[in-house]
Each structure stands twice: as C-alpha cells, then as structure tokens.
Amino acid sequence: MSADPILAADVAAAPPTAIELVSVNKWYGDFHVLRDINLTVKRGERIVVCGPSGSGKSTTIRCINRLEEHQRGQIIVDGIELTNDLKRIDEVRREVGMVFQHFNLFPHLTILENCILAPTWVRKMPRKEAEDLAMHFLTKVKIPEQAGKYPGQLSGGQQQRVAIARALCMRPRIMLFDEPTSALDPEMVKEVLETMVSLAEDGMTMLCVTHEMGFARQVADRVIFMDAGQIIEMNEPNAFFSNPQHERTKLFLSQILH
Amino acid sequence: MSADPILAADVAAAPPTAIELVSVNKWYGDFHVLRDINLTVKRGERIVVCGPSGSGKSTTIRCINRLEEHQRGQIIVDGIELTNDLKRIDEVRREVGMVFQHFNLFPHLTILENCILAPTWVRKMPRKEAEDLAMHFLTKVKIPEQAGKYPGQLSGGQQQRVAIARALCMRPRIMLFDEPTSALDPEMVKEVLETMVSLAEDGMTMLCVTHEMGFARQVADRVIFMDAGQIIEMNEPNAFFSNPQHERTKLFLSQILH
C-alpha cells in the first residue's frame, strides 16, 4: 500500500532518529522504576514493548512525551531534548501522538470536535481544513459516520479508534500506544488492531505497548521485553519469539502465548 | 483435584435442580427484552452463555438473582420461586453469588472487609471465622497478601479475583458471572479463568456469560447462544463449536473465533 499523502510530507522533513533514550533513570519517591534505559528508534521504525505488569512499560512511553518527568539521563525526541522548558515540551507533544488504554476521549465534545480541538487550537488550522483532515482520518479508521456523536454513544472499539484518529489529526511524526486494546472486548480488539496495522503500513514511527503477539509478529520491526524497570531483551520479532535468550523472557512468553 | 471441603457441605444439602426458568418474559417499558426463556440448570452444572451484544444475556442472569424483575413466567432458584416477596428474594440472593463485569467492589472498604461484609451482617458469622473464610478464598484466588489494601490499589485482574472471592465468601450454591474477563489484560484473563476453572472443578453450579471460547470448551457442560432475547441454540461445547445448527450461531462463531 502506498504511504498516506497527508502524512508523507511531514515524515520526510524530520530528522532520521525519531526517539533517543540515553541512560534514562526515573524514581517514584524511592522506587527506582526505570533503570538505565537506552533505546534508539529510527524514523519509520515500529517497536512493540512487552513485559509483565509493573515492569515500567507505561512509564517509559509516558516519559517520552513528558507526562512523567525523568530524573537522570537524556530523552531526545524528534531532535528536541526534553527538559523542564515548557515550550519544548509543548513542541514535542505536538509531534508525538499518544493513544491511551482508556481512550481518554473528551466526553463533552462530539467525535469530530474531539478530533479538531488540538489542530485548531494548537496548530491554528482553519476549522474547515481541520474538519476535512479529521474526516480523512475518521474514514481511515472506518467510522466517518460517527463524527457527530458523543464518545459516550460509541462502543469501546469505536472509541479507541476515535482516540487513534484524534492523535493522528495532529499529524504527529511519532505515535505512542499504551496497551490500546486491553480495555476492549475480543470482538473489538480485532477492529483496533486492523487500524493499527494499516497505520504501520503507512510508515509511521510507532512505539506500542501491547501483548497482542499476533500484532507484534505481523508489524513490529523490533520487540522489546522489559522487566523490573530494565530492558531485558530486544530483537526482531521472529528471533524474539522463536528464540528468546533471557530466562525471564522465556518464562514470560510461555505464560502469554496460549 | 478434590472438592473444596468448605463448599462441599453446602452443595450436598441442596435440591438437585439449581435453577429453573419457565417461559420467562421480560419487558423494559415496551421493549420485549426476554422472550420465552426456558432453561433448567442441574446442580453442579456449568453453563456458558454467549451471544451478540444486547441479546439479553446480562438481563437473564440479573433476573436470576432478581436484580431485575420479570413480568411473566417462573424463575425458581434453589427450590425457591422468585416473587415480590422480599424475604424470598433475600434468601435466594444469599445462595446465589454474582460477579459483575465491572467488579463493583466497595471502594471504601479493604479487600478483607469487602469479603467479610456480607458474611458478618447477613450470615451473622463471627468476624474471626469470616476472616478465616475470606483468607481461605483469597488464597484460593492467589491474592492473600492483598487483604489489607483497598480496591483502588489493586490491578484489574486482582480486583476481579477479589470480586470472585467476595461472592464465594457467602458460600453460595450457585455462581453467576457476567463477562468476568472482558475488562482485563490478556495475562489477567488467564489468572481469572484459572480461578474459575478451579471453582468449576469443585462442583459449583455456574452460569457464566463470556466470550472466552477456550474457557467454554474446557469447562462448560453446555453452551447457550442467545440472540434478540431468545435462546437460539444450546448444546454441549464440542457439538456447539464444531457443528452449530442455527444460521445465526454460525455467523456469530465465525466472527468471534479468530
């Protein structure tokens, strides 16, 4: 499939390294939640992060768009280093889209309004243009007919797809997904994964926390396994699944693959 | 595996037919939500109910412990017919445990307090005894160490297991599950299903709304398929999955099994 024209322009203009984490450490109080994380994500790369509960997966990707502050090390996103500088943080967040496990749609706005909120206010896009863009992405995630409804009126799978469309409307260069399917019914998981696969085919840089191993096999360039705040193993999917190196990884994979 | 001694005593004393629905009809206003439901569940039987959203699965099992009132037909639970008589309803509810999709734990009480609330107030059990019982079941669902925490401090899978333990603490003869895994992570689904399997092995009567087909295959004595307020098809799992009779069932199964 050909790359999405609306996205393509942006992607081309960006630096070749999308995300770089150098020796990132983070504590919650005294609890050392991220321990010396090093990771370089190239533009267009698609990475799946997995690992047991509480291993720091969410924390890692939340640090990348500065929903959490890290205490030591460097995080460079899209060529911008994350510091306390609010301006930079806003710049980074504009370039990074995030899809939450619990959607976090704005319940007081319609689907369309959810999608155009940030483009019009942050990107200062004319409303008409923003709406066209929103409809484009809503069509892409196959729910254009829901544009006028409120989030509360949609099913979980539809809501999650709206969340993806909303993030895409900011035309981010990077997308972060935090377990985007774990709050969904089995039937709905399928819908959302299909949407993500089609995004992946468009060449978007993606960092995705998920345990959908089918998705990882099909889409990921690399799979990362985390435990206890560290990256334990990182490999391309085939090698990762067929031949895990670390004991912990083996144990985990044995549990999760049924 | 041997039957749980604490449960065994109760189960033995009960009448052989656990639940009987005779021509049950229910309306919400003008909407005919249950249409002539007939179902007999024998003691110790384990039944899985599936069907598309809105087909009346939840309504059926909510009628069984009278969270909803039915308007025509008979529901006999544990030898007691459900009428407007409040006393009988209480009696039935004491014997029927229910696990909700959204857990509905009491957030202002600790896990242990959640579990002993009903035994001490309804069964007038001494607190010590109730606590022992609670710890027994918490151990059974593998979270005894969480007893002192509040529900808000647990992960979803842990919460779901607390909900099961809480229902078990009333030592019900019948357990109703309403999509107990649909809000969980894949890893946690496994934990919860394992807990339910071990219950099933103890010979508890179970009625479970779920779309986890693996669970249905492994545990169920019968699988019921509902649509539009009716029981469309009912069969033992092997026959049900391998050889569905009704067109609607075939369509549904084709969607859900990936």
Add this chain to the structure above:
Amino acid sequence: MDVSAPPAGKPSGYVSSAMLQQQPPPVSTTGPIAWARAHLVGSVGQVLLTLFGLWVAYVVIPPVVRFFFIDAVFTGTNRDACLPEKVGRDVGACWPFIWAKWNQIIYGFYPEPERWRVNLVYALGVVLLVPLMIQKVPGKRLNALAFFGIYPVVAFVLLTGGDLGLRGFLLSRLGLGGVFTNIGQAIGLRSGFWPDYVVSALLISAIVAAVAPVFAGNRRTAGKGMLVVFAVLGVVLAAVDIPFGLTSVRTDLWGGMLVTLVIAVTGITASLPLGILLALGRRSQMPLVSIASTAFIEFWRGVPLITVLFFATYMLPLFLPGGVSIDKLLLALVGVALFASAYMAEVVRGGLQAIPKGQYEGAAALGLPGGLMMRLVVMPQALKLVIPGIVNNFIGLFKDTTLVLIVAIFDLLGALRAAFADASWATPTTVVTGFGFAGLFYFVFCFGMSRYSMALERRLDRNHRH
C-alpha cells in the same frame, strides 16, 4: 488439565425453531392502574403517605387562597379600604397597598420621567436572555456576546445616564497633562483622559510583553493580548464617557426590583468567573497562591455578609486615605459578588476534583498547553458536573440581595418595608400582604432558576449518554 466428566443426565442439544416476535407487555405492568398500584397504594404505608400528602395540601391551600383572594381587597385609595371596621367584613390581603406602592417596588426612587430607561433595560434584558436560554434558537455566540458584552454597557449607560466625565490620571502627575488636554480639546476630545489611556495602554502592554516569557510562552501574543484587552476596555470606557444627553441618575435613587435584579445579575455573572479563578488558585501548586486563595475563600465563607457590608459602607472611609468615597451600590455589588464567588469557588473545586487524571493527560498528549487544557477540556466538564451546586448558589445569592438594606439602598424588600411606614396605608394586613407579594416574587425567580437548571442538566446529560 482434564475436562471434568459431565454430570449424569447429559443435556441434549436445543435449537430454536422460529424466532419469536416482539410482543406487547402485559397490561398489568403498564397503564394507569399499574402505575397507581406501584406508586400510590401499593402497601399500607403508601396509602398512609398518600393520605398524609392530601391532608397537608388540604391544610395549607384553602386558608392561603382565602386570605390572598377570597377575602382580599382589590381596590381602594388608602387604608380605609382595608380596615375591617370600615369594610364591615373580615379582610384578607390589602392589594391596593401594593398597587399604590407599585412604582416604588419596581423602580425605587428612580425619577419618574426617566423610568422609561429602566423599562428599556428590562425589555432589552428579556429580549436578549430568552433566546439565549432556549436551545433551539440559533446564533448563540452572537447572542451571548450581546448579552454578556454589550448589554451590561448599554444598561449601565441607560440606568446611570452615562457621561462619567473621565479624568486624566497619569500625565498630569508628570506635569504633561496640560499639553495633551489642549491638543485634545483642539481636535475635539473632551478631556485629558484619552491621551493618558493610550499612553498607559502602551506602557502596560510593553511591560507585559517584557515579562511574558516568565509566565506564559510568547511575548508577542502576550503584548497583543494586552492591547486587545485595552482596546475593549477603551470601547467600554468611551461608551460610558460619551454624553448621550441622558439625565444622570445617582445610584442612591435606584431601588426596588431594579436594585434586586441589578445585584443578582451582576453577582451571578461575576461570581462564576471569579469563583473559577479562586478554585484554580486554591488547587494551584504554588503554596502562596493556594494559601491566599484559601484564606480569601474561608474569610468570605466564614463572615456574615451583613457585617462585611456594614464595614464597607460605614467603616471603610476610616481605613482609606481621606476624602475617598465609594458608591454604595458599587460596594454592595462588589461585596455580594465576592461573597458569592467564595461559595462558587468551593463548588467548582468539587467539580475539578471529579475530573479524572486521564482527561488532563489526554489533553497534554495532544499538545494543549495548560491554559487551553483548562478552558477547553477540564472546565466544561467540571462545570457541567456541578450545575446543581452552582444553581444552589445562584438561588442563595438572589435571596441575599435583601441584605443591601444595610448600605441604605432599598431593594424590593426594603422598598416594601419603607412603604409599611406610610401611615396612610397602615392596616393590620398590610405587612402580610407585602411579604406575601415579595415571597411570590422571590419564589418565581428562584423556582424558575431551579427548574431551568434541571432542564439544562438533563439536556447536557442526554448529549453524553446513549
């Protein structure tokens, strides 16, 4: 693990032969009889309660109707019309008293030839407010702008007469006043105010732009924003400064319903934004901001409004540099608004606390900066949640307007009370009639607010659910 053996009597398969069609519900569960049985006479307790309700109605309604209508006097020119010994029967409410005092109840001491201005303000208010409240009427933005932006200025000019005669405040202190005043007069401007205004607008905008990076992002937007604020303010000031040829009416002549509504409407419109600011302040991460907001809120919540008004009206001159005198109505307005905003702040804070963290994170992840996040995402949801509390406050505020009697202004109730002192209307039922009338007035407004808010709540609710 092994599939456990199926129980003895193995269930046979079942396939439904035909789909059952939707049937109408049994009559016994619908219809008026079922309704009555479920809601009125289902049990002994319900029967008793039903009877009790009827009894309460029986006890309350007939005497009230009797007093205010059947036995009431409707015409007359002085107290003789309402005196039992003169009329020769029991006398209920003395309505001619209300008719005689009607103008005072509505306008206070507002000079008679100028009352059309008050009427015009009332009429404009209704014309602008009614379409604003009805959801179906289009053009809400324009309407809101007219009501919240233009209407207050128009009302102010109409009611006071405008033509404030603004004076210079800055340049004359620097010894430059004369020059500009002369130039101003030469080109037809009335006073030395406007040069001052322009100079200070530029100055302040420059300062804001200079310190902008400290507080918010962009110096250009900050400076521009400030200039816009000054421009809007300038338009408003110009409007109240232009001599329209209306006679000036001092606020101490205002009274009656006029004052009640002016205070209530000002209080209501001011308390919401102020309350929001205070609530945000109280939740602020900065300790001093939060302490100051908390102290402010707790002070106003803790002190009776009458002592505050008393203090502000009669004692404040002792605390201010000599010769400063403040318009009393203005004092009351400020007092009521601050008082109401402290209460509002607590309500809003409750709403803010109820917004899940995910909403903040969702907005942040989209790159919405803090201010926009609050304005576009958090506040709309929080405010919707606390509509009942907000309306509780509005209703309380509406009734608190009666306290302005302290500042020597007769609101509706004050005007009535002063009218009670008129010896030519002194009868045994005058006071009760007056209070009955005032009670009806307050009830109509408060009840209206309460009902409208419920409708609003339901409407907003429907938008969000299935």
Add this chain to the structure above:
Amino acid sequence: MTDASLREGPPKVRRWSWTDPKLRSLVLQAVLGIFLIWMAWSILANAQANLARRGIASGFGFLENSAGFGLVQTLIPYDESMSYGRAFLVGLLNTLLVAFVGIIFATLIGFVMGVARLSSNVVIKALASAYVEVTRNLPPLFQIMFWYIAVLAALPGPRQSLSFGLQPLINAIASGLNGIGLGSVGAQLSAFAGTLAAPGVFLNNRGLRIPRPVFESGSTIVGIALVVAIFAIWFTMRWAKRRRVATGQQFPVFWTALALLIGLPLIAAVVTGFPVTFEKPELRGFNFVGGVPVIPEFVALLFALSIYTAGFIAEIVRAGILSVSKGQSEAAASLGLKPNLTMRLVVIPQALRVIIPPLTSQYLNLTKNSTLGVAVGYPDLVAVFAGTTLNQTGQAIEIIAITMAVYLTISIITTMIMNWYNRRVALVER
C-alpha cells in the same frame, strides 16, 4: 542487548530558563507575596492615621461597662447590671445554641428528604420535591417570620396555657410497681410524685416552661448512679460490638442502654428517698415564673433555619447518593444485604465524600443565617453585640472586629472538623 549494569548517567546540570515552571512559580509567588504585604500595610497605616485624626475613642475598655439592657434568653446568669462583655457571652452562647441544634435538625431532615426524593413512591417523592422547592426558594427571613407568627398564632395566652402533668404518668408507674409486688417502692414513688404536684409543664405563647430540678443533699448519689449508668452503657456498647465481631450475634444495645439510663438513677433515687425536688413554673401576674423557659423566638428560629437549610442539604444528599454508581447497590443486593443495610454500609459511606464539602458550606450558612433571628427578637450575637451594644457604645471598629473574628473562628472550627471527617471518609486510591 541486555545491559543490567547501571552506568553513571551524565552529570546533572540545572539550566536556568525563563520557562522553567519552578522559576516561574517562584517569581509569581514573590510578586504576590509582596503585593499582599503592601496591601495589609497600607490599610493598617491608613486606619491608624484616620482614627488619630478624627479622635475616635478606641480600645476594649467598654466591655467592662455595665450594659443596662435586658435579654430574653440567657444560658448563663445575666441581668442588666452586668457588663457588655457578659452580654457578648450571652449572645455568643445563644448563637452557638441555635446553630448547633439547628445543624443537627437540618442534617436529619435533609438526609430524610434527600433519600425521600429518590423514593419510588410518587407521593413521598412529590412531597419531598415540594418541600425542597418551597423551602429553598423563599428567603429565610420570610420563613423565620412565618414560623414565628405561626407559632404565636397556634398557642394560647399565658392564662389559657396548655399544661401537661407528670403525676398521672408517675401514678401509673406506681400502680404498676404495686402490681408486681413492689408496693413500697410504688408508694415512695407516688409520694415523690406528690411533691411534684401536677401540672409541671406549661405551653403558651410565651414559650414552653418545664420544671427545673433542684438538687438536695442526697442527690450526689443519684448523680453518681447516672455517671455509672453512662459508663455501663459505654462498656455495654463495646462489649456488644466485640460480641458481634466474635459471634455475629446482635445485642439489643439501645434498649439495654435505655434501661440502664433510667433504671440505675431511679434505683439510687429510691434508695436515697428521692432527694430531688422540682421548681415548678407558676402563673404569677403576667406569666409563669420559675422553671426552665423555652422561648418561641428560639423555636421559630430553630424551625426556620433547620427547615430552610434542610432543603439545601436534601439536594446535596440526593446528588451524593446519585453519585454512587448503581453497581454498588446491586453488588450489595446480590450479596444478600437488605436495602437499609445497603444504604448504611455501602451507599452512604461512599456518598459522604461527595456530600461533605457542600454540607460544610451549608453548616456555615446556617450559622450565619442565625443572625436573621434579630427579626423575631432572638438575642443572638449580632443582635446583642453588633446591634444593641454597638448602638449604645458606638465603638464600631472594635465590635465589628470582634464579631467578624468570632464568626470566622466558629466557621474555621466547623470547617476543620468537617475536613477532618472528610479525610476519614476519603477513598484510598492508587
């Protein structure tokens, strides 16, 4: 790629930037602090200058001067020869009394009405809704005056007082004792009743008068018995709870407590030969003298404030209960808990966290609205102190300052108690 060895991160450099939120907040706070200090200073300086210039007397010496006016309700001994300071205390206690009792009543009525608004019985629901709409939408001043006039209109003058005697009741008890073979005790009791001489309770438009107990020498023993009874009740409650915890059995605590509370002092009284006499109200001249009076001003104010505030509380309670999701009560029901237990153990505890903050506001409002009592002649703090005393002495600054300070103190204490309670019921969450 596993790299478990932690290497030292790059040295931490703190870069100062204008956009650093920490620095920003520091600057903003400094500005605000300076502004506040400047405000306070300028106000104080102005006041000092102005007071000095106008030569207005200041100071709190006036509090010791004799007040010279009478008050209708005094919880502590007071007459017009006592000082303004004493009058202040009387007013303060009157305010506290009506506020405290009013808060209790308003809470009770409010909770009942709030729950009733959610009832399925249309009549109860309609009554509760009507109650809320009427009480909430009429100014409290009107309601106070309405109750005052209603109370006065319903009651007869002093000479036609309604009277309620205790003797018939005591005689009945005595004959009952006789019947079960305790004749001597019964005789003693009726002799004591004789000293009471019916009737002892009077109700008229001057208020309610009940006998004032006068304690004689032997009465300490009765007092001790009462104290013992209270301790016994406390122990019983603890024991009953422990027993319920241990065995699940319920114990009739309430009835036991009642029996202890009445029984023990009664036995002591029998043993000591009834050392208590009662000062009975007597009609002398215009009105009754003696006994303990409950004035209609208090009753009207209490009624009005409780009923008015209860209307608001009912709405708050309703919102609170609605905020607890239906799933909670369904879960409780499916565990076999009866509706009242569900309400008590599951719904109300969770609703409280939504209810308490606005409830605090209502408590403060009730306290402040008690100043409206001046309309019906209730001698509260504002009427006595910021009214009469201010008018007599003219020392506005001191009096208003004291009054504001007192109300602030009351409300801050209320808020603190409520916040403490709020924290107790707050949910523990991740």
Add this chain to the structure above:
Amino acid sequence: TTLDDVKARGALNCGVTQGLPGFSSPDDKGNWTGLDVDFCRAVAAAIFNDASKVRYTPLSAKDRFTALQSGAIDVLSRNTTWTMSRDTSLGFNFAGVMYYDGQGFMVRKSLNIKSAKELNGASICVQTGTTHELNLGDYFRANNMKYEVITFATIDETVKAYDSGRCDVFTSDQSQIYAVKLKLTNAGDHIVLPEVISKEPLGPLVRHGDDQWFDLIKWTYYALLNAEELGVTQKNAEQEVNSANPEVKRLLGSDGKFGEGIGLTPDWALRAVKLVGNYGEIFERNVGKGSPLGIERGFNKLWTQGGLQYGMPIR
C-alpha cells in the same frame, strides 16, 4: 469644611430612618416625607434655595452613629435622643430638639391595667438599638420590678409580635405608639398608659470638629421656631420680607447679614421657611392634625403657648 463639601457636591447628605410614620418615610410617589425629612429639606433650602437637594441615607438604629462618624452623612436627622454620652464620647453635637418625646407603654385593655407600676413580670416588646432598652432597665429596677424584654430589629416586627400576643406591653416613644396603633388588628383594644418613663429629646446632630456647620444646623432649627413665633409662614414669607417688625426683618435677611456667620447669604432663613414652612407647619403637616397620626403638640408647643420650643433670638 462640611459646608464646602456639601456645596461642591450640590446636595446635602442626610441620615434618616428606614421608615417611621410621620418622621421619615417615602410616600406613594416615592418622595421622602416627615418631620425629620423636612428639617433636612429646610437645611438644603437654606443652602441651595432648593429643598430637593438632599440625598437621603436611610439608616437603621445601629448604623446611624457609625455613618455619621465616618462622614458618610453630613447630618443625622433621625429621631435620635440627645444624651450626654452621645454628645460627648461618641463625638457628636446635637443641634436642637425637633421633637420632645417620652417613652410610654401600650397594653391591652383586657389586662385591666391602669398604671405602669403594675407591670411587674410583664413581657415587653421593644425595638433594638434605642435608648428604650436602657430606660426600661432603669425604670423596672428603680421600681423593683421584674420584666422580660424581647428586642426586635424593626418596628414592624415589634408590632407584629405584640399584636400576636407575644408580649403584654409595647413600649416606645409616645409619638411612635400612636403611629403603631394604626397597624393593630383592633386598635380600640389597646390603651396607652399615662406614665412617661423617660425624657426623649429627639433632634438633629452633627460630627464634632466643624463649628460652622454645627452653627448652620442649629440656627436653621432656631429660624424655623422663630418663624412660627413671628407668624412667618410658607405662604406669607415673601411678603413678610418687607415687614415692619425688626425681628422679622433680621430673620428674613432684610436687616443685617446674619447668614454670613454660617457661611450663607443673609436671606437663608427666608429660603428655608418659604420652601419648607415654619416649625408649626412642619409639625402639623407630618405628625399633627394634618396627618393620620393626629398627635397633640404637647411639649412641642412654643414657649409662648406653654410648651418647650424656644427659638434663640437672631440678633
């Protein structure tokens, strides 16, 4: 000075009651009328030659002194009793006595009471913030009687309570008692007891510290009295300017420049009388025979007729 302020403002700030029949209350048209009001109008007439240049500040009993102290009003003309402590320690000057009053009692006829001495143990309704509460205390203590006092904020509420039977006795200035009788359900069932237990000289007052302003108020009052004494009325004032009587000439400014001593023009008194009337006219119009109150002049007759009103000579 205060006069300069008043002139600059173009109006007199006058503190009045929030409504007391005959003394100050708004009529059907919304104009303030009454004895106290007319005094302020006379002052305004003397200053501006326009009796309507008055801004009324309706004050409750407890607000009034603070309002005057702080400068919110220029003159307090609000049936305020002249007492020593008010004159001295509150920092005021009383300018004269517009109305000599005394505190009396009203009771129901059915009580069969003839004298205040029989009131031992009675419940008494009184309005707060007046000298009445103190007088009551004194009177009952002096006569060794007990009483129960219920204090209300406004006169209407006091009357309502008395009328409902809450109290045996209503007490107030006698002038008010007559006004209040009009509002009782059955005015005929009540009698006013003969005792007058206090002296209640009610008059206008000003702040300490501006003697010229004090003089202006004081002499306006005297001018009103002198006008009545000399037969100068609202109607004939213009003609009387040419009167042969030297006293009238001095009063109306055709002889001497007495007005300049108080910062006004010589014909200040003429303006006051012409626009508002002399004391007798003001009295009759507001509280006397010309009003629903119909109060006898009693002590408020001129000294020449055996009363206490005595205008100091303008000379």
